Amino acid sequence: MGPLLTTKLHPPRRRRGLVARARLDARLDRAGEVAVTLVSAPAGFGKTTILTEWLAAGAPEGRSAAWLSLDARDNDPALFWSYLVAALQTAVPDLGATTLAVLQSPQTSTEAAVATLVNELADLPRELVLVLDDYHVVDSPQVHEGMVRLVEHLPVQVHLVIAGRADPPLPLARLRARGELLELRAAELRFTAAEVAAYLTGAMGLTLTADDVAALDSRTEGWIAAVQLAALSMQGREDPSAFVAEFAGDDRYIVDFLVEEVLARQPERVRTFLLQTSILARLSGPLCDAVTGGDGGKDTLEAAERANLFLVPLDDRRRWYRYHHLFADVLQAHLRDEQPDAVAELHRRAADWHARHGDRAEAIGHALAGGDAARAAELVELALPALQQGRQEATMRRWLQALPDEVIAERPVLSVGYAAALMVSGETAGVEARLRDAERWLIDDGSRPRPAGRMVVVDEAAFRRLPSGIALYRAGQALLSGDVPATVTHARRALELAGADDHVARGGPAGLLGLAYWRTGDLDTGARWYAECAASLEQAGHLSDVTGCALALADMRLEQGRLAEAMSTYENALRLVTPPGGPVLRGAADMHVGIAGVLLEHNELDAARRRLAVSAQLGEHAGLPQNPHRERVARARLAEADGDLDGALALLAEAERRYAADYFPEVRPIGAVRARLHARAGRWPDALAWGRQRGLSADDDPDYLHEFEHLVLARALVARYAADGDQPSMAGALRLLARLRRAAEDGGRTGSLLDVLVVLALAAAVCGDQPAALAALRHALELAEPRGHVRSFLDEGRLLRRHLAAVANGRAHGYAGRLLAASSPGATPVAARPVPAWPVEPLSARELEVLRLLGTDLDGPGIARRLFVSVNTVRTHTKNLYAKLGVNNRRTAVRRGQELDLLTRGGDEPTLAADSR
């Protein structure tokens, strides 16, 4: 994302010669009592001015205020919300950091960003007013949708003021009914007769008769822009009454008439300047010089501002200005009428200037407005990488749509960029045609005629990556349509075509291959490709994306029953995103949640709880978009282990609300996790209702993607038989379990097999077939013991525990006995595996000292004196040890230190040596 324009984040500078409007200020003061204030009126009714004046006068009292001037570019949701957060940060610097992180993460949604923003706003200690000016320029449904969400969940201490020329598509009627809407509209904003008089004779110092003032009031109907233009037209006239008479008797469009009067009174040089620069959204001296081909632009602008020529200064240093929108429109109409042939050239110059000064977006806008499609296309091609990185797909598509198809077709980089933009927004229909357009230029093996015309390439590096990129997008398309063989073919081709050390280009296809094999249930191959994807991304330095791979990889390892590998996958990725002394990167929270999941299965509930707490402390910005729901599913499992069924169900409901889809196959849908909970708790009718709703049946063909769901269905059928002895249910369950068992064995999915065996043992047990139950259970225990599975058994309840006891009778010190011991209160961990070294990165000796002193009453300077170092050094150590412990304040650092037994360790105390010096 390019740099944000700071001029948008402040109200314009106050203008001279204004009329005090106490009645409106008093109305606006009520803005602090309602959720939304709407200032809705046509151009030239002084909307911006009253808001600027109201804020400048110190209102709203005791509140922070933020301002955002919108323009057409803000129809890109990514840009709109970034600007909105930047505006908020001018008032509250720390606000919105998490929201920005969510905005910049891949596969995120506006919904997630707005939800995060609402949470951050809810924590504000003070009242805050946010003004959104020129809201009528917004026509993006996605932006409106986000604003509706924001308004509907707006915390009480936040007040929105929305100014524009049209009523926004927000739930205004509902707000009105609740008394949460304050409206200022044209009838109220217009100058009253008294204000017209005060402005003309007071502020502007004109000598007018009462009749003149009345005539002007009647002709302008209090339209402020018209009154101001009229005043300008009359300045310095010998006989203003004659002008008033002419004006009052004319029926022309009032602004047109007046601007003509004003222009006629300017020197030719100034008049030409105003017309030629009217095409600019923002004006600076150098830019004006470039467009007009003259010099002295800065002086002309300053003089025009002094002469009140509707020029609005945008900053304190008077570098940037804009024309009042109404004035600019009328000037442009004059320009097009008088110099129609000059317009394109003026836009071309503006485009060149902006391109030279790094504002590509503005340059592209002018190139398009000037009809120079080739230039625009060239600029768009150069802008693509930044747009893709900034997730500004909406902007990308708007520009590409503005370019003629034939211009895009001769530019392969743009064609593929278009395909990428379409894919990201889920529109797969036009993708293949764009890829073919690009390919025509790439394949030159004589198999097809060379296309007519010429190929244009600006970004050579991007051009070289096209063959691999095209194959990658084809693989992505194939995966979306569920065509695994085609996914594999195209992804392998993409890998062949990618440079050996182009790690970014290799990561994508490797990941798609991993996904493709995962979907088929070939987890070994899937995991191998994912490991390669992770390695490429790590080499490319995309560390947060490595954590995304780790999630996939660990999910597969868990199904395989390879808990230790899942654990080390999470731990390795966590190390990458929590570099010692560096900031915690996104994905760290997900790794803690993943680790908690493995710990849970080992029945190390307290350790799991701590990991979940660490994840929560890291905050939402340290998590991938899927972490909110993954974290709640993990907490639900913890609640289940604690015997808190209602708590677990509530957490699963929350997980569903926070659900964010990704490309992963949904092998454990939240609904199925809930149904398993129901089945285990004897609520089999609920579980079976879920199965019917999902269209599952005991006679379905086994299929890896539904393996977990089918197993839950079998569990529910067993529960039903146990309750009412329904024979067909048990028969169905046994048929299904036999098929699931075979499929899990064939696919080498030991984790799945273990779960199947446990349910099989239960089924046999409720049928009274003790030998079969014990056989299945023994088999499950053999698989479980070396891997440390515990909860898979304990969560199944009393019946299974009785059978564990039967197994344990034979082998007093066997695994079954240890499981039973673990299921009693006050139990110790079962698994023989060592408790993982934690924190991941050990604290240095110096950091340990600082941590121990943080546990005393000493303050920062006190600790520094004790250690004979500077306060800054203490700060650095503190920061580093916080990062390693995964905490963000002193209190939690000390608590964590106590939990880890770091505070009391004596022995090699370098502190003492320093002290006794």
Place this chain on the structure above:
Amino acid sequence: MTENRHLGLSDAGRYEIRLAGRLDDRWATWFDGMTLTTADGTTVLSGPLADQAALHGVLARIRDLGLPLVAVTRLDADPHVPPR
């Protein structure tokens, strides 16, 4: 409703847009190619527009100039409305 009613959202059409106030001829270029006629203190913009989006574009320009809108009429014979 089972009948496949034609909504005309993507159809080109001729429109007449009536505004309060007299607009000078020069504004014809501003309203891409529409014809301007003035009478009795009102202005009528008329001409072909590509589709509904183009119509709303013109209406937005009218709004941005603060011109009071009086009426919008579609001139082509509308199959659903009997001709006046």
